[in-house]
Amino acid sequence: MRVGESNHIVYLGNMKITRRTVSFLQRLFACALVSASSLALADDGLDIVVYGATGKVGTHVVQEALERGHNVTAVSRRPAQITAQHVNLSAVKGDLLDETSVADIVTGADVVIVSVRGVIGNSDKPESALQYMAAEMLVDVLHKLGPDAPRLLHVGGSGTLEVEPGVTFAAKLPTILLPRGLEIEILGQMLALEFLGKVDDVNWTYVTPPKNFTNGPRTAEFRIGGAVALKDGRGRTRLSRADFAVALIDEAERAAYPRQRISVAY
Numbered sequence: 001m002r003v004g005e006s007n008h009i010v011y012l013g014n015m016k017i018t019r020r021t022v023s024f025l026q027r028l029f030a031c032a033l034v035s036a037s038s039l040a041l042a043d044d045g046l047d048i049v050v051y052g053a054t055g056k057v058g059t060h061v062v063q064e065a066l067e068r069g070h071n072v073t074a075v076s077r078r079p080a081q082i083t084a085q086h087v088n089l090s091a092v093k094g095d096l097l098d099e100t101s102v103a104d105i106v107t108g109a110d111v112v113i114v115s116v117r118g119v120i121g122n123s124d125k126p127e128s129a130l131q132y133m134a135a136e137m138l139v140d141v142l143h144k145l146g147p148d149a150p151r152l153l154h155v156g157g158s159g160t161l162e163v164e165p166g167v168t169f170a171a172k173l174p175t176i177l178l179p180r181g182l183e184i185e186i187l188g189q190m191l192a193l194e195f196l197g198k199v200d201d202v203n204w205t206y207v208t209p210p211k212n213f214t215n216g217p218r219t220a221e222f223r224i225g226g227a228v229a230l231k232d233g234r235g236r237t238r239l240s241r242a243d244f245a246v247a248l249i250d251e252a253e254r255a256a257y258p259r260q261r262i263s264v265a266y
């Protein structure tokens with residue numbers, strides 16, 4: 001094959017083409033390479049379902065997952081609320097109280113992240129906290145999916161953390177000052193942890209935030225602990241929501257803590 005050039009003409013084998021055509025082909029080839037690499041990124045990413053995608057924590061989780069090249073299914077009862085636009089983002093309508101909807105949405109995903117809150121009905125029982133009902137619903141659905149089921153990352157509550165040996169933050173709360181709904185949610189998160197602790201046929205991780213969530217920046221610097229509340233040098237248990245999202249997507253990618261409760265804080 002002859003490859004050479006003369007003034008404005010380039011020879012490729014017996015083919016004679018102009019420099020302008022060569023430049024066009026080079027640009028076309030470069031575009032094809034860029035598209036191919038974006039496709040490869042999308043293909044390599046995890047398929048992550050986020051329940052609570054419209055929430056204060058969930059919006060950070062969706063953003064963090066997208067920035068790391070994952071494919072995100074953001075679930076809301078009113079998906080029109082999800083205004084973010086991204087080629088790897090789908091906003092879908094879903095309700096955690098509807099088993100058929102949950103099964104349709106999570107089937108085929110790699111990871112399901114649940115970051116929701118609320119109290120269902122007028123009951124005063126912790127069993128009516130959505131955080132607990134969501135854990136029960138997902139375990140039921142994922143159990144039925146068998147070995148192909150996605151992993152479950154449950155966003156937990158700091159009430160479950162020990163602030164003194166053997167004493168949880170929830171046990172120390174001045175309940176008389178708490179709105180009843182919040183107390184039910186805190187107790188619901190304790191129930192969810194107890195419930196998940198007994199589940200051995202679904203791959204779950206209960207990711208516990210610290211007592212104080214902040215709107216601070218993403219630093220990607222934090223510690224991972226267990227049942228005891230992590231305190232910073234000034235005795236505070238805190239973390240930005242953006243950094244909590246980093247910890248969640250780290251766990252989505254690494255699956256480092258199967259069937260465990262972890263906690264995250266500075």
Ligand SMILES: NC(=O)c1ccc[n+]([C@@H]2O[C@H](COP(=O)([O-])OP(=O)(O)OC[C@H]3O[C@@H](n4cnc5c(N)ncnc54)[C@H](OP(=O)(O)O)[C@@H]3O)[C@@H](O)[C@H]2O)c1
Binds near residue numbers: 155
């Ligand atoms: N220090 C702490 O321990 C601490 C502090 C704050 C939060 N948290 C935990 O963090 C998690 C998220 O809290 P957040 O502050 O981000 O809550 P949030 O802003 O109030 O958002 C709640 C989310 O729940 C979703 N949701 C409610 N009912 C639903 C249903 N039936 N089906 C599906 N989704 C439903 C809502 O989605 P749609 O309305 O769009 O459907 C919304 O996105 C909770 O688990 C909470 O307990 C812990």
